[in-house]
Amino acid sequence: MSKIKFALVGCGRIVKKHVEALNEIDDAELVALCDSVEEKAKKASEMAGGINYYTSYDEMLQNEEVDVVNILTPSGQHPKHTIDIVKRYKKHIVCEKPMALKLEDADEMIRTCDEYGVRLFVVKQNRYNLPVQKAREALEEGKFGKITMGTVRVRWARHEQYYAQDDWRGTWELDGGVITNQASHHIDLLEWMLGEPVSVMAKTETYLADIEADDTAAAIIKFKSGALGIIEATTATRPINLEGSLSILGEKGTIVIGGFAVNKMETWRFEDETEEDSKKILDEFAEMPPNVYGFGHKRYIEHVMDCIRNNKKALVDGLEGRKSIELINAMYESSETGEEVFLNFNPKRSRLGHKNGRK
Secondary structure, X not given: OOOEEEEXXXXXXXXXXXXHHHHHOOOEEEEEEEOOOHHHHHHHHHHOOOOEEXXXXXXXXXXXXXXXXXXXXXXXXXXXXXXXXXXXXXXXXXXXXXXXXXXXXXXXXXXXXXHHOOOEEEOOHHHHOHHHHHHHHHHHOOOOOOEEEEEEEEEOEOOHHHHHOOOOOOXXXXXOOXXXXXXXXXXXXXXXXXXXXXXXXXXXXXXXXXXXXXXXXXXXXXEOOOXXXXXXXXXXXXXXXXXXXXXXXXXXXXXXXXXXXXXXEEEEEEOOOOHHHHHHHHHHOOOOOOOOOOOHHHHHHHHHHHHHHHOOOOOOEHHHHHHHHXXXXXXXXXXXXXXXXXXXXXXXXXXXXXXXXXX
């Protein structure tokens, strides 16, 4: 079987996870990477074993044989880079979260990939955490019965030196705040488990970080199923990361996946199972990751390769990735207006994706 060849665009904080994941997959080959800052590209190249590096993706894609391009640039640049690469080079795209900041940009990414016949995959690696997979299996089997509530908590620490690493961090135009960056995976998991959101009420604040956007947020979501969702997210936890968790409560059972990367089954209790059955599940799915990125990048990229080779439906394609973008924009809209915002809407007050937060 011939290898699928990957190239990386952007060599920031997340590049290490992509390099490690690709190097662990036998039939994947990382052939090149690029960053507009040569020092970053060179450092990433050395970490990847000395592969070719460039300061522009044009030069890289003109000189290298590539099947898939992973977009790892600042969030607000994802649409521009994705659309340009697809139109000019017709490569499949793996785009880090969030796929875009503005809904119209996400829609243009989806349209362009469809038009040029390439696949768009949005990285939501936490869906591949083993406890999350087990929770999804229980959901599909109907073990919860009627779900009443789902909660995600992101209690992480991001000190000033984190935001000072790059001037785009915490800006409305290229990053957003804790909702868009750190909590976007958890918001995706809540929607994946509870289904279509109908409305949201949210509050956001900036307490400890010297940034444009939020470092703390809370929201209440009403889902089409009737369930309520709670989002609690902050990077103002001190002194270290505390948790990244998901809870699902239903009429027949409850699960809590905790740790600091939604990667440790902490509660598993259902009416149709004994305490011994529950303990077995807790022991089996007690894995803890080494960092907040978890273990899921390797599993996710293997899924991408399977979809490309066998023309399978992606777990998170552009349409699926767009869902959390709409909910995130609705949260910002609600925070700005002080009102409940109903989904399937056109953002008017959300500052996300706009220079200095001005529309």
